[in-house]
Amino acid sequence: MKSTIKDVAKMANVSISTVSRVLNNPDIVAKDKRDKIVEAIKQLNYTPNALARGLIHKRTQTLGVLIPDISNLFYAELIKGMEDAARESGNNLIICNTDNNQDRKNASFKVLSEKQIDGIVFTSEPVFPDNYELFKQLGVPIVLAATHSLEYEIPSVKVNDEQAAFDATEYLIRQGHRQIGMISGSMLDPISGLPRIQGFLRALRTHGIELDPDTCIEYGSYHFKDGYEAVKRLHKKFPEMTAVFATSDERALGCISYLHENKIKVPDDISVIGFDNTRMAGMCFPKLTTVAQPLYEMGQLVIRKLDRMINGEPLEELRTYMDHWIEERETVYNLTK
Known part of the structure; x- marks a missing residue:
C-alpha cells in the first residue's frame, strides 16, 4: 500500500504541517526535525502527490511546447535540449504538434490552458x-x-538567419562558385524564408555576382520531396549552376537524390550546402556540408529563459541570437584547386 504524508508524520513524530513545510520550504524547519522527516520519507518510499504540491505552489511544473511539424528532424535535437533542461528545473513538457494548422493550434492552446501549464x-x-x-x-x-517577434516584446532564441544564409553563400563563393542556385522557403515567411533569401542575395551583391533571382531561386516547402521537385525545376531553368544552397537539410537531401538519379555527381558536377545540421546530414552519402545551428543548446536556453520568467527572475536579454557555423563535410567541391 502506498505511503501517505500521515505515515511520514507518524514515523517522524511530527505534525503533518511540519512534513509539508519540509517538502515545500525545508530551510524554515529545524535541522533535527528535517533530518527525521527525510529519513522517514526514505524508509517509507514516500512520493509527494504532484497535484497537491501544485496547488500549494500554484504551479503544475508543466510546460507546453508547440511544434508545427513533429516529423521534421530539425525538432529532434531542439526538443531533446528542452527536455533535458526541463528535467534540471523540475519541469515536464507537453508537446503539441500543430501540423501547421490554425485549428489544431487553437485546440492545443485550449488543452494547455486546461492543463494549467506554467509557461509555453x-x-x-x-x-x-x-x-x-x-x-x-x-x-x-x-x-x-x-523564431522571434520584432513587433511584440516576447523573449526569443534563434540564429541570425540572414547572416547564416550570407555565410553559406559566401562559403560557396570562396570555393570558386559563381553560378549558384538556391532552394528556399516562401518569401512570405518572415522567419526562415525571406531572411535567408536576403542573405543569399546580399552575398551575391557583395562579391559582384549578377544573377537573376527569378532564374537562380526556386521555392518549395522544407520536406524531402519538395527539395527534389524544386531542384528539378531549378536545374531545368539554370543548367549552368555549379552549386546549390538548400535552406534546410531535408531540402538538400531531396536535391542530392534528384541529382544522383540524373547522373549528376555531387560534389564533382554540382555542390550542395544545406542548413540546420540535423543528424541526417552526417548519415547521407556523400555527407552533407551544412550551416549548423546549435539546436540542442537552443532548446536548453529556451527552457532556462522560460523557467526564469516563471520564477520572476530578470532576463539578461530579450532576443538571443546564437552562433552558427559551416559544418564542412563532403558535398562542396573547391573549384579554385
Missing part, C-alpha cells in the same frame, strides 16, 4: 496578432524558439 514555448512560426491574443489570454510566460 512557441517554435518556428511567426507570431501573428491572433497568436499574440491567445498568448495574452493564457496569461503565462512565453518564449519563442527558432
